[in-house]
Amino acid sequence: MANTLPIDIVAGELARLRATNPLVHLLTNEVVQEITANVLLAVGASPAMIVAEEEAAVFAAISGALLINVGTLYPARLAAMKLAVAAANQAGVPWTLDPVAVGVLDYRTQACREFIAARPAAIRGNASEILALAGFAGSGRGVDTTAGSDAAVSAAEQLALSTGAIVAVTGETDFITDGTTTWATPWGHPLMTRVVGTGCALSALVAAFTAQAPNRLNAVAAACAVAGLCGERAAGSSRGPGSFKADFIDALYLISPEKLRGQDA
Amino acid sequence: MANTLPIDIVAGELARLRATNPLVHLLTNEVVQEITANVLLAVGASPAMIVAEEEAAVFAAISGALLINVGTLYPARLAAMKLAVAAANQAGVPWTLDPVAVGVLDYRTQACREFIAARPAAIRGNASEILALAGFAGSGRGVDTTAGSDAAVSAAEQLALSTGAIVAVTGETDFITDGTTTWATPWGHPLMTRVVGTGCALSALVAAFTAQAPNRLNAVAAACAVAGLCGERAAGSSRGPGSFKADFIDALYLISPEKLRGQDA
């Protein structure tokens, strides 16, 4: 069903990101802020965590992209997120939603319901999260949280159609869809699941790639591909999750459009 | 006085942890959240930081274990902790207290006094912290914060008897006691004190090992042993605290019941 994303598209999107070095406003969870910033710096974007209600709106409006991650949501941070989203929408800044654990806890589920209604440019989640979101996004069908990735791809496509967002459902293979066209990115390594923040940092990469993207579907898919390819390289050179983390960030720094085009992917 | 924990017990407890992959709810300090999560992921547990008052109680009740660490306490976080502890107690979820710097600052000292009264399953602290706790836990003797580790072991035993908790007092040698039986775990390396969060992450390991533990004393002692053994291995392969941190997390991933049983410890 889904075709594998051509490496040429990954190379082109990475070249575009490096040329523009976008400023990315990150309202993410407490646990992963350092790795998220380091992933963006390594790949060639400029991260900024501006978290106060007093500053979030002004900064979102002057950023190239915005990330909203609800992993450690609490009232003050949620208020800053809502102000940032409103300002981003007003200014035409694309924003990405990472709906961590949506559907498991009511407080964040309600918050995600409101975020979905505010029309994110992209949504990045695992199968359970995308299934939960699709269940209340007006997609018109029930969802089964025990369903496999096939069900999640279908939910992702319906979520994309009903919200207008590019939806990435990530796992062993990632699927990225606008509801009509769906790319698969088969790269990655299980060791990524043993390092906190690799998924959250991928959502930040998605946000970075959406900045001024002429083709948002390709941009989001390229972000998933870059993370997966660098994860494979890091897994090949590391002994465990501690060395993997350093090697993964090195790989994001060392990957290049030229090397991608020259490889037998 | 205290016997050294047999390696067979460490191996058995590690095998049990790996088989159950417990979900551990972490309400810990701001500084160490990433290393704490990575230590648990490496060893084979599933960490989750759910920090809001709106979510902490619900999540604590569905977790396998809970950690309370008062390192960067402030009112909103303290409120979430109290809700989580109450819910854990209600649901029979064991929770561990890390009383960082108790006795030094009144605000956290008062909080720890209340936490002790709520009957934690385990307490992990250094000598000064355990001495301070024992001083107000009804153990009936004064404590001398300048006392050495012998005095701390005695305080730990009395604290265990008066609270019902397993108490681990950690340092060059760790002592783990239920007030009657006391294990010593002599492993570790001074470089561990040059990396922020190794002590806090050990408390998270203690919490993880208490999940569904048939023998809570052995579980807590095994957590201390695993951290110390992995610290020794990392010290042997690293050049300083930067590389030590990665090597320590790799060691937690690579350690196994089989290798433990085969070693001449």
Added chain:
Amino acid sequence: MANTLPIDIVAGELARLRATNPLVHLLTNEVVQEITANVLLAVGASPAMIVAEEEAAVFAAISGALLINVGTLYPARLAAMKLAVAAANQAGVPWTLDPVAVGVLDYRTQACREFIAARPAAIRGNASEILALAGFAGSGRGVDTTAGSDAAVSAAEQLALSTGAIVAVTGETDFITDGTTTWATPWGHPLMTRVVGTGCALSALVAAFTAQAPNRLNAVAAACAVAGLCGERAAGSSRGPGSFKADFIDALYLISPEKLRGQDA
């Protein structure tokens, strides 16, 4: 104009820091707390993040030095910072200001205006930040945020004279001034800008070196030199920003007065 800081001064200041192992109270931003603590532990200081309004004043008064970093400012943290600064001033504890992104966002700019009036012992910022501070510190001249480092050095000198602080303006070459004498520290590597928190951690090093410093200008300059020299070493041994971070912290641990005096700097 500015002379290069002699390596003998760096060696002497590092020996003094290692001999005193100062306790440094850090009120810094959310993103960089772990690397900041690890940098101080590696070099030989004792970091402590005590962040609550209930505890910040008491702890600042018993610390050897205090750092205020406004990177992720919000009302509760700002309140704790003001209490800590007042207590530090009362107790004669030197405090360092890192005015992250001052001039870009009104909320933190107003906070920095108040902090400057409270007379920090040291200020560490990049050219834009120092130019912004000088613009409202009564230095009597306009500032051009697009100006190069020459203009920033002049602004730093005027800021030092008008506030009484040692001012470090850092970049490819760092300049450290009391308004009359200005040292240059030419060491460092561009890879440092690809790792989040190297600048913030440098400000923490500056704070650590100011503790009980007989010559505050030399102390601040030595902090900049140590960071730059260790950055060069880490760049020589690493493949990208991931391995650089570990190697940088190792270098801070391995650097010594003896090796500094023996090197051909």
